[in-house]
Amino acid sequence: MVAPAVPEITEEVLHEAIEARTEQLIALRELGPPDLVHLLKQPVRNAGKHIGVYHHVTGVDASSSASLAAYINTLTYKEHGSSASTKISEGLYCCYNALSRLDMRVHVTIPGTVESYCVDERGEKKKATEDLWLETYLCSVLRAYSYADDGSGETIRKIMGVRRFNPVTNTETEHRFLSAAEQLFFRGWQLGSDSTVQVPNLVSNHLVSGLLKYFETTGRYASGINLFEKLRSQNIEVASLLAKILFMGNEEVEGIRILHSALAETPMDYVMLDTQAAFLLKKAQTAASPEQKEERLRMALGCADRSTIAAPSEFSTWARLAETYVALEDWENALTILNSCPMFTYQDKDAPIMPEPKDVYLPTLPETRLDEIDSEPESRYSEQVDPSLLNLRAASYRGTFKQAYAILTEMTAKIGWDQLLKIRSQVFVMEDEYRTEKQEVGHHTFPPKRNPSTDGLRGTPNASQNGENHDDEEGSETESNVETKDEKQGESNDDSEQAEADTGSTAATLVPNGNPVEKPSSTADPGELKVDDNGTPDENLSRLNNKRLCERWLDSLFMVLYEDLRVYTIWRTQMAQYRAQSMQYKKSAEEWEILGSLAERLQHTDEAVEAYRACLSQRFSPKALTGILRVFEKTKATRESVGAILRLVTWQYRWYSEFSPELLRSIRTLIEDEGAVKVRSIVQATSLPQNVLDLTHHYAALCATFRSSGTDG
Structure with missing residues (x-):
């Protein structure tokens, strides 16, 4: 099989790419950036001059210095860049060890010697040991899966010039990978976890995510069962992973038996409870009768509810409970539980931060030539896009905000926007009713007995359990129940911004059948409800005592959903009008792509396919x-x-x-x-x-x- 072409990024200043990587080491928080391959090239006619070029790579065998040196040697035989007039004299391969937080480096002189060493966060050189190479190899495989593209090209476009290889190509390399994973499994929590996990643990971390991704990709469930059986004998918590692999391999009875046995020993293991709830939700979708579906959903509800008690600060447990209420069509409780979800700042994957290059060479391999694909880059950047389509904030949601938004859109797809707003006003304290009630009782003073910000939390665990803190300063941009995964994570991204989306002056938009998309009215501000204008707590808002306060992030999600629906409605209305007049509805390929993504986000599958096909018809x-x-x-x-x-x-x-x-x-x-x-x-x-x-x-x-x-x- 022919290898992918080799991109070349030329440095302005010699070795600046290596220096930039060394400086970045102290800031790395996840699995680390893709491997860096730096080459020194000499012009054939001027041996005294050196040119520095580099590219990134994932999936190369990083089990030893010899295997990394071998990769550099393969580049000497490739024709790339100005290879006819230059030759490679030196190469440096940098591969990050996220377990020990060291950058493993192999320096090759051609022809000549191979030197291996590692660099710590301070830039100091250290000796590379066998144990460090084992850690580096495991991190390298996990990175290959983590940085792989899902087919859409979104990951490929994030970092320029990355060669991506399959790190596990046969049963021999699989054995090496799983052996390394077994040896280092109980240190996996040190690698961190997905942004939807608050606290990495033994069974929720990047190592586990990589293993599950591998088994799901290759279907090698027997290997997974064998691995987790051995690890379960050392720690009962691994039973949840064993059950997941058994479910993947359609061995459901055995999976349930293992979960049942493990929960008898550790009844408050939230991952096991969540695994059970997820399984029951899936089985409810294929139930033979409504009664059977109801029974399975009630069982799932019990597991999901218990998991929130076991892990009140984890997003996944609350999200699962909200999904269960949605499946039960208990809309009020679904919205209440969604409001209780602890939200975390999204932590993106580590990416290389490089200086501005002198030159970029992105060659095309003859084997990949296909006319419809080759024309894509040129046409892509010449397209006009309506600004209203570019400003849809939901498209940029990641992590917990993306999942919460998906639950909200599922509710909308099932009951409609108007009904969702009605339920919202029944569940949450609305600004207009709060002000009305406040005026009625404003001339009375009452002793501070209760706090209306928590008074209405009927069935929700107490605020401290749910990671909520209503003592923030009024006007603070920090969410009352948003917790970051790490104190060092820095400022929140756009996902957690609380400013309302700019929805323009239109308060309602007509859909084809004439029903308006109503702009959601504001809920009461949690900060304002704490104290009245005189600093005295409002305690006699009797009609509101059974209502909750809507978290600012959820209020913002409603506004973002409204904007999605507004743009979608305009599109479908215009489409209907053009068709009625037998006219062609014209959009650029980029606009069709955005509309397809919008329809898919709102769970309108047929309309999404229609838009995607229109996009592909142009480029x-x-x-x-x-x-x-x-x-x-x-x-x-x-x-x-x-x-x-x-x-x-x-x-x-x-x-x-x-x-x-x-x-x-x-x-x-x-x-x-x-x-x-x-x-x-x-x-x-x-x-x-x-x-x-x-x-x-x-x-x-x-x-x-x-x-x-x-x-x-």
């Missing part, structure tokens, strides 16, 4: 094609799925990525459903060039190597 878009692929997979449209995968694999390879876990999982799933022979036949039957087809055959060959279901024939 290639990996994001639009990935959105359509998700629908093809749900509807079991095999030929259409294969066509989408072929193009996405080629686009990925065009931008130096030979490995996408999501695309590998998609191909594996197709092979399991249809068989390898049929899938290969469909691939060959397409009209695309053979060199493009071979790229996807490479993914299919991986499935055969791992003996995935459906590859026997």
Whole structure:
């Protein structure tokens, strides 16, 4: 299999890329940035001059200095940049060890020696030991999965010039990876965790996420069961991971048995309770009767409710409880519990911060040439986009805010915007009713018996348990129940901004059937309800005693949802009007892509596919094609799925990525459903060039190597 092309970024000042990486070490918080490969090149006719070039890479075998030196040696045989007139004289490979917070480095002189060492956060050199290489190798594999693209190109566009390789290509390398994971498993919490996890622990961290991602991608569930069985014998908490792998492998009875046995020993393990609740929610969707569905949802409710007691400061437990109430169609409780979710500042992956380059060379490999893909970059940057589409804040949501928004949009999709606003006013103290009641009792004074900011919390655990703090200064931008994962995380991103979205002067927008999208009225400000204008607590707001205060972040989410709905409604109204007049509705490809994402966010699948198709009719878009692929997979449209995968694999390879876990999982799933022979036949039957087809055959060959279901024939 031909390797991806080698991008080259030329330095303005020699070695400045290495110095920038060294300076960044102290600020790294997650798994670290992709590996840095720095090369010194000499012009053939001027041996005294040196040119510094570099690129980034993930997935290279980092188990020893020899394997990293071997990668540098492969670059000497590649034609890239001005290779005809230059030669590589030195190379430095930098790979971050997130467990020991050291940058492992291998320096190669060509021809000549290999030197390996490591650099700490202060920039001091230290000796590289075997134990450190084991840690580095594990971190390298986890990074390869963490920094891999899902097919949409979003990750690829974040960092320029990254070569991405598959770190586990056969059963031998799988054994090495799982052996390293087993040896270092109980230190996994030191790597940190996803931004939706408040406190990393033994079973919620980046190591566990990487392992689960690997098993989900490759379908190697037997290997996962074997690993977690051994680890469970050392710590009962691992039972939750074993159960998850068993559920993935359709061994549900055994998974439930293990969870039941483990919970008998540790009844307040929140991960186990959450795993049980998630399983029951999934089973409720396939229930044979309404009664069976109701029974499973009630069981899920018990598990989810108990998990919030076991871990009141974790977002995932409250989100699961809210999802359960949504499934039960208990809208008031769903909104109440959503309001109780502790929100965390999103912590993005570590990315390299490099100086402005002197030159950038991004070559195209002949094997990836495809007309529809090659024309994408040029047309992409010449498109006009309506400013109202660019300012949709929900598109930038990540972490807890993205998940909370998804729950809110699911409720909207099921009951409608008007009904959601009605329930909102029933659950939360609204500004107008608070001011009315305050005027009625304003001339009375009462002893400070209760605090209205917590008075209405009927079934919600107390504020301190939920990570809430209503003692913040009035007017503070910090959310009352927003907790950051780390004191060093710095300022919150746009996800947690509490300013209302700029929704313009339109208070309502007509939808095609004539119903208005009503702008949500304001809820009462928690800070204002603490004390009245004279500094005396308002204690006699009797009609409001059974209501809650809406957290500012949730109030902001309602405004963001309103803006999404407003733009979506205008789009659908205009579409209907143009069709009624037999006129063509015109938008640029970028605008169609944004509208498709908007419709998908609001859970309007058919409209999303319609917009994505309109985008693809004008130019290639990996994001639009990935959105359509998700629908093809749900509807079991095999030929259409294969066509989408072929193009996405080629686009990925065009931008130096030979490995996408999501695309590998998609191909594996197709092979399991249809068989390898049929899938290969469909691939060959397409009209695309053979060199493009071979790229996807490479993914299919991986499935055969791992003996995935459906590859026997």
